[in-house]
Amino acid sequence: MKIILTGLAAGCAMFWQSAPAIAQADAPEPALSEQSDADQFFASDAAAIEAWMQEFVASLTPHTGLVPLDGAEATLDVSDGYVFLDRKDARRVLEEAWGNPPDETVLGMIMPAGATPFDDEAWAATVTYLSDGYVSDKDAAKINYDKLLSDLKKDALASNKWRAENGYERIEIIGWAQNPTYDADTHKMYWAKELQFGDSPVRTLNYDVRVLGRRGVLVIGFVAGMSQLAAIEASAPGVLAMANFDPGSTYAEYVPGVDQKAAYGLVGLVAGAAIAKKTGLLAAILLFGKKFIVLIIAGFAAMFGAIKRFFSTKAD
Numbered sequence: 001m002k003i004i005l006t007g008l009a010a011g012c013a014m015f016w017q018s019a020p021a022i023a024q025a026d027a028p029e030p031a032l033s034e035q036s037d038a039d040q041f042f043a044s045d046a047a048a049i050e051a052w053m054q055e056f057v058a059s060l061t062p063h064t065g066l067v068p069l070d071g072a073e074a075t076l077d078v079s080d081g082y083v084f085l086d087r088k089d090a091r092r093v094l095e096e097a098w099g100n101p102p103d104e105t106v107l108g109m110i111m112p113a114g115a116t117p118f119d120d121e122a123w124a125a126t127v128t129y130l131s132d133g134y135v136s137d138k139d140a141a142k143i144n145y146d147k148l149l150s151d152l153k154k155d156a157l158a159s160n161k162w163r164a165e166n167g168y169e170r171i172e173i174i175g176w177a178q179n180p181t182y183d184a185d186t187h188k189m190y191w192a193k194e195l196q197f198g199d200s201p202v203r204t205l206n207y208d209v210r211v212l213g214r215r216g217v218l219v220i221g222f223v224a225g226m227s228q229l230a231a232i233e234a235s236a237p238g239v240l241a242m243a244n245f246d247p248g249s250t251y252a253e254y255v256p257g258v259d260q261k262a263a264y265g266l267v268g269l270v271a272g273a274a275i276a277k278k279t280g281l282l283a284a285i286l287l288f289g290k291k292f293i294v295l296i297i298a299g300f301a302a303m304f305g306a307i308k309r310f311f312s313t314k315a316d
Contacts, residue, residue, distance in 0.1 A: 133260035
């Protein structure tokens, strides 16, 4: 981002410094020279951005195999086809590459092997942990997911007034992209929502995985767009399988009256009402940050194009 912003400042400075000279020039030679300078600037700035991206990717250290999750009493078994970025690298991707606010709760990030944070079609899954206690699954068979979806839609619409007042785009929940599913044997749950931010033509996929444990919940949130739903649906079983609590911290080892119990059940996990700051729309927000950076780069391209057209018009 620092390089990109520096490029923007340099581009604007060059534009305003060059514009008076171009406006006053009648002879074709200075105009052609200035146009050549502009071409060189565009090429050098694009090269600088590309160099920064390559340097950033090279600085990341992907992990495979058994990866302990500090503070979560859990371990990821990162299989072939995937890599794991630790807390430090994951936060660099989220904050430096994708422009999201700092988030100290992030434990790491799962990505397809060979993908980079700058690939348009690459997805990522953030990993966090909720230490709210044991979440009862007794209501699993009684949940009315249609009613829950209706309530979620109303809550999202009700939040738009606050979002507008605080400079955020309005949000609308379109529907389930994947109906909530709970596996009582593994105590893992997953679901997906289709979201609409403002007037964006691209809808956001909010795909969530929850792994229940003795003292808390492992949270895996996929960062992707709706166009990647099929790819994530194909990858979700593998990601689900790699996340497990350590012996002594598994769901089955909960001790009633001794271990803390969460104030919400499975409905609360899906709704995100009790833990909205850590779950719920996290993946959607992360995606917005990721796409925002892409839009910034696209904006630079448009700006450079406008400046080039200015030079060309004056040269003519």
